Amino acid sequence: METFMAFRSKTAAQDALKRAVAKAALEEIRPLLTPETVIGVGTGSTANMFIDELGTLAGTFKGAVASSEASAERLRGHGIDVFDLNSVGSMPVYVDGADEIDPGFAMIKGGGAALTREKIVAACAERFVCIADESKDVAVLGQFPLPVEVIPMARSYVARELVKMGADPIYRQGVITDNGNQILDLYDFPIEHPVEMESRINQLVGVVTNGLFAARGADVLLLGRKDGSVERR
Numbered sequence: 042m043e044t045f046m047a048f049r050s051k052t053a054a055q056d057a058l059k060r061a062v063a064k065a066a067l068e069e070i071r072p073l074l075t076p077e078t079v080i081g082v083g084t085g086s087t088a089n090m091f092i093d094e095l096g097t098l099a100g101t102f103k104g105a106v107a108s109s110e111a112s113a114e115r116l117r118g119h120g121i122d123v124f125d126l127n128s129v130g131s132m133p134v135y136v137d138g139a140d141e142i143d144p145g146f147a148m149i150k151g152g153g154a155a156l157t158r159e160k161i162v163a164a165c166a167e168r169f170v171c172i173a174d175e176s177k178d179v180a181v182l183g184q185f186p187l188p189v190e191v192i193p194m195a196r197s198y199v200a201r202e203l204v205k206m207g208a209d210p211i212y213r214q215g216v217i218t219d220n221g222n223q224i225l226d227l228y229d230f231p232i233e234h235p236v237e238m239e240s241r242i243n244q245l246v247g248v249v250t251n252g253l254f255a256a257r258g259a260d261v262l263l264l265g266r267k268d269g270s271v272e273r274r
């Protein structure tokens with residue numbers, strides 16, 4: 042069994058990779074920042090590190106739209122104004138992490154249950170910059186459980202339909218999304234054709250959205266390597 046010390050050093054090493062990609066993301070978007078610029082900012086531990094980096098430039102751009110309440114609070118903590126998406130037009134860029142990303146830049150997201158807001162904010166951005174450590178880089182999506190956000194009264198119906206599609210949906214107990222909905226996670230569900238699967242699942246009545254970001258995948262991937270380098274794809 043992994044010892045606590047081994048776990049802590051593994052986590053610290055992964056944090057260093059996340060910090061490196063967060064810094065690289067700041068350099069990636071720096072040329073886009075003007076006093077008029079509003080950017081989209083995601084959710085999760087990698088996005089949190091990006092927010093911390095972005096904080097060093099607070100006051101030099103207009104502000105951000107956040108994909109979760111947690112990120113909005115962190116942005117405000119750094120003195121960055123947070124805007125309602127409805128008050129903002131298109132944004133030049135959205136920066137967020139992922140749970141998995143494949144060679145075609147399709148992603149599984151939503152491990153933190155913020156998938157719907159993430160997808161909405163991403164849809165409004167001209168470019169999606171994905172920041173991730175190399176553990177997220179996969180040949181085929183689906184090792185990480187795919188989240189599906191459902192309207193609560195439809196949960197069992199949607200689960201039965203997902204079983205017919207060959208999935209093994211598990212209700213994420215005790216989790217309510219920022220939108221008041223519930224999450225079903227699909228375990229051991231290899232996804233060879235992410236664009237088609239994203240659309241098939243979204244067509245089930247009662248599904249709000251699923252965590253496949255394939256129809257609108259990433260445009261740029263900043264991947265933190267174990268040797269400390271950041272690969273830009």
Ligand code: ABF
Pocket residue numbers: 083084085086087088137138139140149150151152153154155156159
């Ligand atoms: C968000 O944060 C989610 O879509 C994804 O589930 C998660 C990645 O988290 P972390 O950066 O903590 O690994 O982007």
